[in-house]
Amino acid sequence: MAPLAIRACTATSAVGPGREALAQALRDGRSGLRRNDFGDQAASAGRLDCWIGRVDGLESVELPTSLMPWDSRNNRLAWLALGQDGMREAIEAAIARHGAERVAVIVGTSTSSIGSTETAYTALEDGEFADEFARPHVHTPHSLGEFVQQATGISGPCITVATACSSSAKVFAQAARMIAAGLADAALVGGVDTLCGSVLFGFNSLQLVASEPCRPFDAARNGLSLGEAGGFALLERATDGDTGLQLRGYGESSDAHHMSSPHPEGLGARLAMRDALARAGIDAAEVGYLNLHGTATPANDSIEAAAVASLFPDALHASSTKGWTGHTLGAAGIVESTVALIALERGELPGMLGSFTPDPACGPQIRFASQRADIRYAMNNSFGFGGNNCSLVFGRA
Amino acid sequence: MSISQAPGLTAHVAGIGFWTRGLPSWAAAREYALNGTQPTDAPARPSPQLLPANERRRAPETVAIALEVAMAACESAAREPASLPSVFASTHGELAITDYMCATLAADPRTLSPTKFHNSVHNAAAGYWTIGTGAMQPANAISAYTASFAQGLIEALMQLRDDADAVLLVAYDGQAFGPLARMAPSEGLLGGALVLSREGAGPRLHARLVPASTQPPANAPLSRFASANAMAPMLPLFDVLARGEGTAILPAGAAHDLLVEVTP
Numbered sequence: 001m002a003p004l005a006i007r008a009c010t011a012t013s014a015v016g017p018g019r020e021a022l023a024q025a026l027r028d029g030r031s032g033l034r035r036n037d038f039g040d041q042a043a044s045a046g047r048l049d050c051w052i053g054r055v056d057g058l059e060s061v062e063l064p065t066s067l068m069p070w071d072s073r074n075n076r077l078a079w080l081a082l083g084q085d086g087m088r089e090a091i092e093a094a095i096a097r098h099g100a101e102r103v104a105v106i107v108g109t110s111t112s113s114i115g116s117t118e119t120a121y122t123a124l125e126d127g128e129f130a131d132e133f134a135r136p137h138v139h140t141p142h143s144l145g146e147f148v149q150q151a152t153g154i155s156g157p158c159i160t161v162a163t164a165c166s167s168s169a170k171v172f173a174q175a176a177r178m179i180a181a182g183l184a185d186a187a188l189v190g191g192v193d194t195l196c197g198s199v200l201f202g203f204n205s206l207q208l209v210a211s212e213p214c215r216p217f218d219a220a221r222n223g224l225s226l227g228e229a230g231g232f233a234l235l236e237r238a239t240d241g242d243t244g245l246q247l248r249g250y251g252e253s254s255d256a257h258h259m260s261s262p263h264p265e266g267l268g269a270r271l272a273m274r275d276a277l278a279r280a281g282i283d284a285a286e287v288g289y290l291n292l293h294g295t296a297t298p299a300n301d302s303i304e305a306a307a308v309a310s311l312f313p314d315a316l317h318a319s320s321t322k323g324w325t326g327h328t329l330g331a332a333g334i335v336e337s338t339v340a341l342i343a344l345e346r347g348e349l350p351g352m353l354g355s356f357t358p359d360p361a362c363g364p365q366i367r368f369a370s371q372r373a374d375i376r377y378a379m380n381n382s383f384g385f386g387g388n389n390c391s392l393v394f395g396r397a
Numbered sequence: 398m399s400i401s402q403a404p405g406l407t408a409h410v411a412g413i414g415f416w417t418r419g420l421p422s423w424a425a426a427r428e429y430a431l432n433g434t435q436p437t438d439a440p441a442r443p444s445p446q447l448l449p450a451n452e453r454r455r456a457p458e459t460v461a462i463a464l465e466v467a468m469a470a471c472e473s474a475a476r477e478p479a480s481l482p483s484v485f486a487s488t489h490g491e492l493a494i495t496d497y498m499c500a501t502l503a504a505d506p507r508t509l510s511p512t513k514f515h516n517s518v519h520n521a522a523a524g525y526w527t528i529g530t531g532a533m534q535p536a537n538a539i540s541a542y543t544a545s546f547a548q549g550l551i552e553a554l555m556q557l558r559d560d561a562d563a564v565l566l567v568a569y570d571g572q573a574f575g576p577l578a579r580m581a582p583s584e585g586l587l588g589g590a591l592v593l594s595r596e597g598a599g600p601r602l603h604a605r606l607v608p609a610s611t612q613p614p615a616n617a618p619l620s621r622f623a624s625a626n627a628m629a630p631m632l633p634l635f636d637v638l639a640r641g642e643g644t645a646i647l648p649a650g651a652a653h654d655l656l657v658e659v660t661p
Binding site: 145163174201202254260384 | 406479482488489490495498499500502503506507509510511514515516517518519520521523524525527528530531532533534535536537538539540541542544545548551552554555556558559576577579580581606649650651652653
């Protein structure tokens with residue numbers, strides 16, 4: 001594929017707002033996970049005994065009056081993330097270069113603003129939403145896309161991608177197609193997901209939540225830690241003389257196996273990774289860092305490790321950073337792409353946090369310790385419910 | 398580049414699937430659009446053969462209708478479903494499950510059903526489709542409010558332009574439930590599917606973004622028939638497809654409509 005320039009990139013998660021906070025936490029081995037302290041609605045049933053990656057300060061974020069119709073925890077996190085790392089300035093510059101209608105918004109989420117819908121259901125009046133919750137554009141999946149469009153002044157095609165935990169990786173692929181087809185000259189991609197009852201009690205009902213902080217790829221791993229995060233990247237056609245980070249390839253596939261369990265041989269994961277490498281026009285041996293999906297569930301990690309071992313040489317440094325952020329679901333794609341871009345830009349390859357005992361089922365690519373190395377290409381894997389897979393390849397101009 | 402110079406996207410419409418209460422197939426919908434006649438024995442619910450009998454009745458309605466119209470489109474295009482990448486567009490997803498999740502969380506969160514939870518993802522229909530057909534091709538699932546269908550069509554056409562030989566587009570919305578119904582209104586059950594191909598038989602479709610304009614309410618037969626469903630914005634195209642040629646203007650977002658021309 002024709003490379004796309006990444007003019008700006010940011011991620012806000014439990015380790016703090018913006019890319020520097022993320023890089024610093026990765027370097028220091030400081031986790032953003034804390035004992036579950038989320039939500040009033042859980043109080044009656046007792047909070048789940050687990051650890052979460054919660055973003056501080058969302059409760060006190062104040063949106064401008066014009067954006068109040070879209071007020072929700074999820075859209076507040078979108079607002080917070082848009083304010084980091086020069087993202088607003090980069091968006092304004094893209095609008096100035098191309099015109100607002102030639103910039104697209106393509107953002108991913110799994111639950112969008114459903115936390116607000118849940119809250120509305122706890123305070124019904126005569127079986128109806130109370131006035132303060134009766135804001136129709138919040139209670140639908142496109143709440144996120146519409147909010148980002150309103151918050152940025154972008155007026156080109158605006159889409160919310162909702163393929164569960166691959167959502168904000170797939171946005172890069174869709175944006176690449178849209179720019180290649182000439183329907184837009186730039187695209188703001190990204191994703192936001194926030195903690196809510198649906199995901200905490202939902203993943204708990206599937207018995208996939210660990211009671212301790214998650215331990216990706218550890219032999220004794222026993223489940224995931226849920227987190228919330230938001231992030232964005234601004235993509236444009238690369239031009240001659242560009243320097244900086246680029247999207248070089250994407251690969252998408254389906255497991256065709258099960259709604260909530262990965263394909264036992266990781267076939268879908270392999271297809272997505274292979275396709276991403278092919279689009280980038282590189283060999284697997286040229287990849288220096290791979291950010292794994294690595295949820296820390298027993299099934300995911302050994303299957304993903306086997307898929308990685310089937311494609312990559314032993315020298316690959318691959319890790320899951322969910323020990324820092326938790327599994328941020330629909331935001332995992334953008335957060336972990338940002339981690340891959342940090343590795344590419346600074347040569348700081350993260351290891352894993354909370355993981356100590358290697359699983360003999362996992363190959364030598366799976367690294368617990370961080371490493372410094374100059375690399376040419378970095379990858380990110382994001383896999384979701386429904387067997388929905390996406391891999392991305394990043395490089396430098 | 399200004400909007401008017403924006404390039405168009407093209408495809409052949411190789412196969413069509415359609416289902417709504419009262420018009421349970423594309424043949425029935427076409428007959429109604431052209432002659433105003435309706436079948437007398439239309440079933441109340443789609444019965445997608447892709448699902449095992451015991452799952453067919455339990456499946457969420459939006460999953461059932463998505464699989465029904467997707468399979469019908471593949472059959473009419475004579476395409477192997479597993480060979481096609483797919484794009485699923487829905488405004489609200491399965492509102493009955495959203496209502497269930499929110500009501501259960503408010504009452505007794507620890508009793509949440511794991512099956513309902515994994516069926517609550519917006520890509521549930523895409524998941525069941527790829528599992529049922531064995532399709533390892535990419536599947537996308539999007540929402541864009543009233544622009545959901547137009548943006549789904551654009552994404553399918555872009556995949557075709559990129560490297561796919563044929564693509565499946567599936568669009569659907571279901572019945573709103575509970576207190577959420579006034580926030581996310583949608584009546585009945587409506588689904589449409591298109592198999593779009595680069596080459597081969599079928600009417601030619603050409604789509605391009607044009608500046609948004611104020612359109613009078615769509616007045617053709619199918620557009621009137623299911624006007625209260627959240628996926629109704631797709632119906633002007635199906636009215637045109639029933640006639641075999643013509644132009645449909647579909648809402649595509651804040652600044653754009655999608656102008657879709659169909660020629661035999």
